[in-house]
Amino acid sequence: MSPSFFFLNEDARILDQIRNGEEEALVRLYETNERQIQSFVMKNSGTQDDAKDMLQEAIVILWERVHTGRYEHTAKISTFIFATVRNLWLRRLARTRRESPLEIDNETTPSEESSALDEMIETEQAAAVVAALNKLGDPCRRLLVLYYWEELSMEQIAEQMGFANSDTAKSKKYLCKKELQRLLAHLG
Amino acid sequence: MAGDTNIHWTDDGELLSKYVLRQIPAEERAQLAAHLGVCEQCRAAVKRESLIAAGTKLAAREELKDRLKSRLAYDDQRAALSATRTKGHGVPWARISGLAAAAVIVVVVGVYNNWFSTDHRRIHSIPENVVQEQQQPKVESARKSQEARPREDEPLHESLQEKDLAQSSAGTKGESSENERASNPDFRAGGKSKKQSPTEELQTNIAAVPATGADVRAGAAEEMKLESDMRLTDQAMIAPPQAFWIEGHIIASATTQDEYTNEQAASSKVGQYSLLKQRPIEGKKDVKSLQLSEIDGTITNIFLNQKPSSSLPPARQARRTHSGIVQTFVENRADSIHITLYLDSIASETSLRSENIETIGSDSLVLHLPNQRVGLRLPSALVGQVKSKTKR
Numbered sequence: 001m002s003p004s005f006f007f008l009n010e011d012a013r014i015l016d017q018i019r020n021g022e023e024e025a026l027v028r029l030y031e032t033n034e035r036q037i038q039s040f041v042m043k044n045s046g047t048q049d050d051a052k053d054m055l056q057e058a059i060v061i062l063w064e065r066v067h068t069g070r071y072e073h074t075a076k077i078s079t080f081i082f083a084t085v086r087n088l089w090l091r092r093l094a095r096t097r098r099e100s101p102l103e104i105d106n107e108t109t110p111s112e113e114s115s116a117l118d119e120m121i122e123t124e125q126a127a128a129v130v131a132a133l134n135k136l137g138d139p140c141r142r143l144l145v146l147y148y149w150e151e152l153s154m155e156q157i158a159e160q161m162g163f164a165n166s167d168t169a170k171s172k173k174y175l176c177k178k179e180l181q182r183l184l185a186h187l188g
Numbered sequence: 189m190a191g192d193t194n195i196h197w198t199d200d201g202e203l204l205s206k207y208v209l210r211q212i213p214a215e216e217r218a219q220l221a222a223h224l225g226v227c228e229q230c231r232a233a234v235k236r237e238s239l240i241a242a243g244t245k246l247a248a249r250e251e252l253k254d255r256l257k258s259r260l261a262y263d264d265q266r267a268a269l270s271a272t273r274t275k276g277h278g279v280p281w282a283r284i285s286g287l288a289a290a291a292v293i294v295v296v297v298g299v300y301n302n303w304f305s306t307d308h309r310r311i312h313s314i315p316e317n318v319v320q321e322q323q324q325p326k327v328e329s330a331r332k333s334q335e336a337r338p339r340e341d342e343p344l345h346e347s348l349q350e351k352d353l354a355q356s357s358a359g360t361k362g363e364s365s366e367n368e369r370a371s372n373p374d375f376r377a378g379g380k381s382k383k384q385s386p387t388e389e390l391q392t393n394i395a396a397v398p399a400t401g402a403d404v405r406a407g408a409a410e411e412m413k414l415e416s417d418m419r420l421t422d423q424a425m426i427a428p429p430q431a432f433w434i435e436g437h438i439i440a441s442a443t444t445q446d447e448y449t450n451e452q453a454a455s456s457k458v459g460q461y462s463l464l465k466q467r468p469i470e471g472k473k474d475v476k477s478l479q480l481s482e483i484d485g486t487i488t489n490i491f492l493n494q495k496p497s498s499s500l501p502p503a504r505q506a507r508r509t510h511s512g513i514v515q516t517f518v519e520n521r522a523d524s525i526h527i528t529l530y531l532d533s534i535a536s537e538t539s540l541r542s543e544n545i546e547t548i549g550s551d552s553l554v555l556h557l558p559n560q561r562v563g564l565r566l567p568s569a570l571v572g573q574v575k576s577k578t579k580r
Contacts, residue, residue: 026256049521056256060249122242129243130250131534134496141247141498148241149248151209174201180240 011077018066026059033081040082041089050089058084068151132183140176147173197223198233208237247499255501257519261431430521433504436514436529439554439561492540492555493528500530514562533559 017025033055041051058081065071071080133141139161146152146160154166154173163169197220198204206212207220224231497515504515519526535557544556555562 023252023255023259026252027259030256030260049524056253057249059256060252063252064245064249122239125239126243126246129239130247131496133243133247134498137498144240144244145248147205148209148244151211170202177201177240181236 011073014077015066015071015073018063026063029059029062029077029081030055033078036078036082037085040085044089045093046089050092054085054089054092055081057088064149067149128184128187129180132180132187135183136176136180140172140179143169143173143176144180196227196230196233198227198230198237204233204237205241208234208241251499251501254499254517257431258433258501258517261519431517431519434516434518434564434566436516436555436562436564438512438514439563490545491524491526492545493526494534494540495528495530496534497530497532504530516564518566527553527564529555529562531557535559 014025014029034051037055037058038048038051041054042048046054061084062071062077062080133144136144143157143161146157152160154169157173158164158166158169161169161172163172203212203220207217210217212220224234500515515530517528517530519528540555546554546556553564553566555564
C-alpha cells in the first residue's frame with residue numbers, strides 16, 4: 001500500500017497521531033465509537049456511565065498497544081475497540097455477579113472463587129504500587145512510566161528525559177526502582 | 189544456571205524486566221520459566237517485578253484516562269457553545285426569507301394602499317379632509333413611511349378606507365407588523381417600536397430563547413441573548429457543564445499526616461474501585477451511595493473519590509499555588525455527580541461517607557475529613573436548587 005493511500009486512510013492517520021503522542025486523536029476515536037459502544041453496553045445491563053468508562057478504557061488500551069508496538073493494524077480500529085470493550089464488559093459483568101451477594105451462583109467452583117480473590121489481591125497490590133509511585137514523584141515516576149508502560153528503550157528514555165546516555169538512564173532506573181520498593185515495603 | 193543455587197537469572201534486573209514485559213523471544217523465555225519452577229526466590233522476584241510493572245501501567249492508564257476525560261469535557265462545553273453560536277450566527281435563512289417576504293408585503297401593501305385609497309376616494313367621494321388626515325403622514329414624508337403603517341397600539345381607524353384596507357388585507361397586516369419589528373433597527377437594538385409593559389418585555393425575552401429558533405420575531409432578541417451568553421464564564425454556563433475543575437478550600441487542618449498509614453494506602457485506590465463497582469446496574473439502587481440530594485425533585489447520588497495530588501494532570505499541578513487549595517474534578521453524569529478530590533494526604537475510605545458531608549447554603553459542601561475540612565462551592569448552574577438531605 002502506498003504511503004499516500006495510507007495518508008488518506010483515516011485509521012492510519014489516527015495511528016500516526018497516537019504514535020506522535022497527539023491526544024486529540026483519542027477524542028476523535030471516542031466520538032466516532034461512542035454510539036456503538038453505548039448501544040452495546042446498555043443492551044447488556046450497563047448504564048451510560050459504564051459505556052463511557054469502557055470506551056475510555058479501550059481507547060487507553062489502544063494507545064498503550066500502539067506505543068508498545070503491540071498493535072497490529074489488521075482490522076479497523078473501531079473493530080478493535082468494540083472487541084476490547086466487549087471483553088472488558090463481559091469480565092466486569094462476571095466480576096459483578098461474583099461480588100453481588102444476592103446473585104451468588106451456587107455452581108461457582110472453588111477455583112473461580114480463588115481467581116476472584118487473586119484478582120482482588122492483585123488489584124489491591126497494584127493500587128499500593130500506584131500510591132507508592134505517586135509518593136515517589138517526578139522524575140522517577142516518569143522514568144518508570146516510560147520504561148514499564150511505554151516500554152521505551154534506555155536510549156529513548158535518556159533522550160526524552162535529557163540524560164547524558166543510556167547508562168545514566170539505566171542507573172537512574174535502578175535507583176528509582178529501589179526507592180519504589182522501599183516505599184512499598186514501608187506501606188506494608 | 190538452573191542448578192546453581194547462588195546465581196539466579198532474576199538477579200539481572202534488565203533481564204527480569206524484559207521477562208516481565210515479555211520482550212524476550214519465546215524460546216529463551218521458556219528456559220527462564222523452567223528455572224522458576226525450581227527456584228522460589230526467583231518466583232518471588234518475578235512477582236515483585238510484575239507488581240511494579242502492573243502498578244506503573246495502572247497509574248499511567250489512569251492518568252491518560254483522566255486527561256481524555258478532561259479533553260472530552262472541554263470539547264463538550266466548546267461544542268455546546270459552538271452549536272449555540274452557530275444557531276445565532278450561521279446563515280439565518282429563516283430570517284432572510286422572513287425579511288424578504290416582509291419587504292414584498294410592504295411593497296405590495298404600499299402599492300395596494302396607494303391604489304386603493306385613490307380608487308376609494310374616487311368611488312365613495314370621501315370628504316377631502318378625512319382622506320388628507322389619513323394620508324397626512326405619507327404625504328408629509330416618504331422618509332417616515334413606517335409611521336404611516338397601521339400600529340397595533342392605536343385605535344382602529346374609523347374611516348372607510350382603513351376598514352376596507354383591514355378587510356382586504358386580512359392576515360397580512362399582522363404579518364407585516366411582525367416583519368416590520370424584525371427589520372426595525374430600533375427593535376433590533378433593544379428599542380421598542382411598540383411600547384411594552386415589563387411583563388410583555390419579559391415574555392418577549394423568553395420567546396427569544398434559542399428554543400424558538402427560526403421564529404423571525406424572536407430572531408433579533410435571540411441574537412442579542414446569544415451574544416451575552418457567549419461572554420459568560422464556565423461558572424455560569426447556559427446548561428450545567430458535564431465535567432469541570434473547581435478549587436476546594438481547606439477550612440481547617442486538625443492534624444497533618446505526612447506519611448501514609450497502611451490502612452490509608454490500602455484504601456486509596458481500592459476504595460475508589462469499590463465505589464465504582466457499586467454503580468447501580470439495571471436500575472438497582474446503589475445501597476452504598478455516599479450522598480443523596482434532591483435536585484428538582486429527583487434523587488441524585490453524589491460520589492466522592494480521592495486521588496493523591498501528585499497524580500494531578502500537569503496543567504492543574506501548575507495551579508497548586510498554595511497548600512490551602514484542593515484541586516477538585518467534578519463530573520456531572522446523567523444521574524449522579526462525581527467529585528474527585530486531589531488530596532496531599534489520602535484519607536481513609538470511611539471518611540468519604542455521607543455523614544461526613546455537610547451542605548452549606550444551596551451550592552456549597554463541606555467535607556469533614558479526619559485531618560482537615562474542605563469547602564467546595566459548586567457552580568450554581570450545576571446545583572440548581574439543591575435541597576439538602578445531608579445529616580452530619
